Each structure stands twice: as structure tokens, then as C-alpha cells.
Amino acid sequence: xxxxxxxxxxxxxxxxxxxxxxxxxxxxxxxxxxxxxxxxxxxxxxxxxxxxxxxxxxxxxxxxxxxxxxxxxxxxxxxxxxxxxxxxxxxxxxxxxxxxxxxxxxxxxxxxxxxxxxxxxxxxxxxxxxxxxxxxxxx
Numbered sequence: 001x002x003x004x005x006x007x008x009x010x011x012x013x014x015x016x017x018x019x020x021x022x023x024x025x026x027x028x029x030x031x032x033x034x035x036x037x038x039x040x041x042x043x044x045x046x047x048x049x050x051x052x053x054x055x056x057x058x059x060x061x062x063x064x065x066x067x068x069x070x071x072x073x074x075x076x077x078x079x080x081x082x083x084x085x086x087x088x089x090x091x092x093x094x095x096x097x098x099x100x101x102x103x104x105x106x107x108x109x110x111x112x113x114x115x116x117x118x119x120x121x122x123x124x125x126x127x128x129x130x131x132x133x134x135x136x137x138x139x
Contacts, residue, residue: 053082053113059134061087061126072121072135081114083124085133092127095136 055075060067075081085093090105095112097120102110104126112124116138124134 051080054079056082059085074137083112085110095124
């Protein structure tokens with residue numbers, strides 16, 4: 001991007017050098033910016049930026065049962081949702097339709113991060129145990 005800006009400025013001629021230098025300095029200021037104390041430099045950080053959750057939920061499974069019973073978590077379309085699942089047994093958590101899968105076990109909670117872009121009601125289950133552990137409603 002910077003190279004194309006330099007080429008564009010060079011191609012326009014050198015009649016107004018101070019104006020061209022100002023444009024180049026302004027371009028450098030825009031690419032070398034700071035977000036809340038951490039500098040990204042000129043790297044394109046938007047494609048691999050970690051999204052912070054808008055809402056978080058927790059589920060605990062003890063002795064083959066969901067503590068507190070099956071819960072339906074309701075979120076708005078567009079929310080980033082973080083769901084942490086704890087279990088006293090090894091298994092695999094699967095959130096249907098979004099196809100989020102995570103391993104789980106004692107001392108190893110599963111954290112699922114969902115960009116809730118698809119409206120509907122979606123089940124999550126423990127694969128080996130074969131039962132639902134929560135529902136996610138996106139509307």
C-alpha cells in the first residue's frame with residue numbers, strides 16, 4: 001500500500017514537493033497507529049484480530065448430568081459469545097450448525113467462541129456421552 005502511494009505521488013510530478021511530503025507523512029501516520037497501548041505498526045491486523053466476547057456463559061457437567069439442568073442461552077445476532085464448559089469426565093463438546101468442537105476433561109475446560117451470525121436455536125452436546133448440555137438461541 002505504501003509503495004503504491006509513493007508511485008502515485010511520483011507520477012503526479014514534483015511541482016508541489018511540500019504537499020507530496022505531507023501526504024506521505026499522513027499515510028505513514030495512518031498505517032503506524034496504536035490501539036489501546038499495543039502498537040500494530042503497518043501490519044494488517046484486522047484479518048487476524050482476536051474478538052472479545054460480548055457475552056459469556058458457563059456450563060458444568062458432574063457425574064453425567066448438567067449442573068442446574070439444560071440451559072438455553074439467548075444472544076443477539078452479531079454477538080461474539082464465549083461458552084466455557086467444565087466436566088469431570090473426558091469427552092468432546094460439539095455446538096451444532098456452528099460446528100465448534102472442543103476437547104474437555106477434568107482440569108481441562110472447553111471454551112467455545114462463537115460469532116453468532118446464524119439465527120436459530122442450536123444444541124450443544126457431549127459426543128461420547130451422547131446428551132445435550134445447552135442450547136444457544138440467536139435472534
